[in-house]
Amino acid sequence: MINIIGLGYIGLPTALMFAKSGQKVVGTDYNTDLVNSLSKGDLPFEEDGLEVLHQEALTNGITFSNEYQKTHTYILAVPTPYIKESKKLDPKYVISALNSVLDVCDKGASVIIESTVSPGTVDKYVRPVIESRGYVIGEDIHLLHAPERIIPGNMVHELEYNSRTIGADNIEIGEKIKGLYSSFCKADIVVTDIRSAEMSKVVENTYRDINIAFANELAKICHTDNMDVYEIIKIANMHPRVNIMQPGPGVGGHCISVDPWFLVGDYPDLTNLILTARKINDSMPRHVLGRIRDIMREHKIKDISKVGLYGLSYKENVDDTRESPSLQLLERMDEHLAFGVKVFDPHVNKKIVDHQYMNFEDFLNEIEIIVLMVGHNHLKDNMDLIKDKLVLDTKNVYPFEGVYKL
Numbered sequence: 001m002i003n004i005i006g007l008g009y010i011g012l013p014t015a016l017m018f019a020k021s022g023q024k025v026v027g028t029d030y031n032t033d034l035v036n037s038l039s040k041g042d043l044p045f046e047e048d049g050l051e052v053l054h055q056e057a058l059t060n061g062i063t064f065s066n067e068y069q070k071t072h073t074y075i076l077a078v079p080t081p082y083i084k085e086s087k088k089l090d091p092k093y094v095i096s097a098l099n100s101v102l103d104v105c106d107k108g109a110s111v112i113i114e115s116t117v118s119p120g121t122v123d124k125y126v127r128p129v130i131e132s133r134g135y136v137i138g139e140d141i142h143l144l145h146a147p148e149r150i151i152p153g154n155m156v157h158e159l160e161y162n163s164r165t166i167g168a169d170n171i172e173i174g175e176k177i178k179g180l181y182s183s184f185c186k187a188d189i190v191v192t193d194i195r196s197a198e199m200s201k202v203v204e205n206t207y208r209d210i211n212i213a214f215a216n217e218l219a220k221i222c223h224t225d226n227m228d229v230y231e232i233i234k235i236a237n238m239h240p241r242v243n244i245m246q247p248g249p250g251v252g253g254h255c256i257s258v259d260p261w262f263l264v265g266d267y268p269d270l271t272n273l274i275l276t277a278r279k280i281n282d283s284m285p286r287h288v289l290g291r292i293r294d295i296m297r298e299h300k301i302k303d304i305s306k307v308g309l310y311g312l313s314y315k316e317n318v319d320d321t322r323e324s325p326s327l328q329l330l331e332r333m334d335e336h337l338a339f340g341v342k343v344f345d346p347h348v349n350k351k352i353v354d355h356q357y358m359n360f361e362d363f364l365n366e367i368e369i370i371v372l373m374v375g376h377n378h379l380k381d382n383m384d385l386i387k388d389k390l391v392l393d394t395k396n397v398y399p400f401e402g403v404y405k406l
């Protein structure tokens, strides 16, 4: 039986996938409401294909509990936040889950950490906890790191078809756990050492952050001299060895905007490029604010409450708002005592900010400038409804003439 600890964005789909492919699975989370609703068949967040997968997993006997199970295989998918001031990883959830596992596990159990951790975390924080409790790593406990790679919005598909990395101290154990993941993963699974697994995960997300920062810097350059950044990136990308990402209002989510900081926190003297990329991406909400101010001036609009942000989630077609560019922008406005901007997101059904509308038409009736922060499909289906507004399109999705861009 596999006991999966932490039923969030990663742990839950992974648990369901293991169950669907015939493994006996218990999902454990400290949140009783979540455990109860999952047992009843309700999901805590929207994700393509997750409902069907949930039903299949329930049919296959997955159970959810507050309790850690006595078993031989554990997967830890708990949050690994970073400490804002020091930019270093906070391992408190991993350590506490690990201690609870050690309270109940079988001798010889494998403990697989799926949560993203900064390079060296296993050596620095995880091994000492196990050893301090008198366990011998490699005998009493096998330690592994199997970072995930799935992208919100396409998680179910990517669980099956993305290649994976498994870091282990011992190749045989690594191969055994590779066999376990092969029960649902159809792509290559590389077995390596734990440090390489930790580092490659953070490197993947840092690469993407730097590439997006390059696109964002290009957007700023092109804006100052009236060039079309999208056209230029499109042409450049036709070169067989160029692949520039798209500019946008900022980088959100709990991965790309967080993981590079682990490297900056741990190697402050060696991370010039990585830090600069982070700063460029973090500067984008402020750049959008500047563009809103330009449009207000041009059209002599003085009242900020005539401005509406479309999109609160960190990217299209998801309801996840963690570190979202819109929230970053609202924070910046708050710092400048500018209140009253209106907000709407069809995927965010809970009220999380002031002046948030639940109805698109009510929202549109109140505003003159609409700022497209997220290119949800909902927006693409309703473009006609915003034609009479001043449109600031930060995602290059508005198909009509007369639009303001980044």
Ligand code: SAJ
Residues within 6 Å of the ligand: 116, 148, 149, 150, 151, 152, 204, 205, 208, 212, 245, 246, 247, 248, 249, 250, 251, 252, 253, 254, 255, 256, 257, 314, 315, 316, 325
């Ligand atoms: N973004 C841009 N321009 C782009 C692409 C994205 O501005 O061209 C923005 C998005 O709007 C969003 C942010 O970047 O605000 C991050 O979104 P994302 O879709 O790039 O990535 P995430 O954070 O949803 O998922 C990433 C993925 N990592 C990589 O592609 C290297 C995913 O595979 C990882 O599993 C995930 O991080 C994770 O959990 O680490």
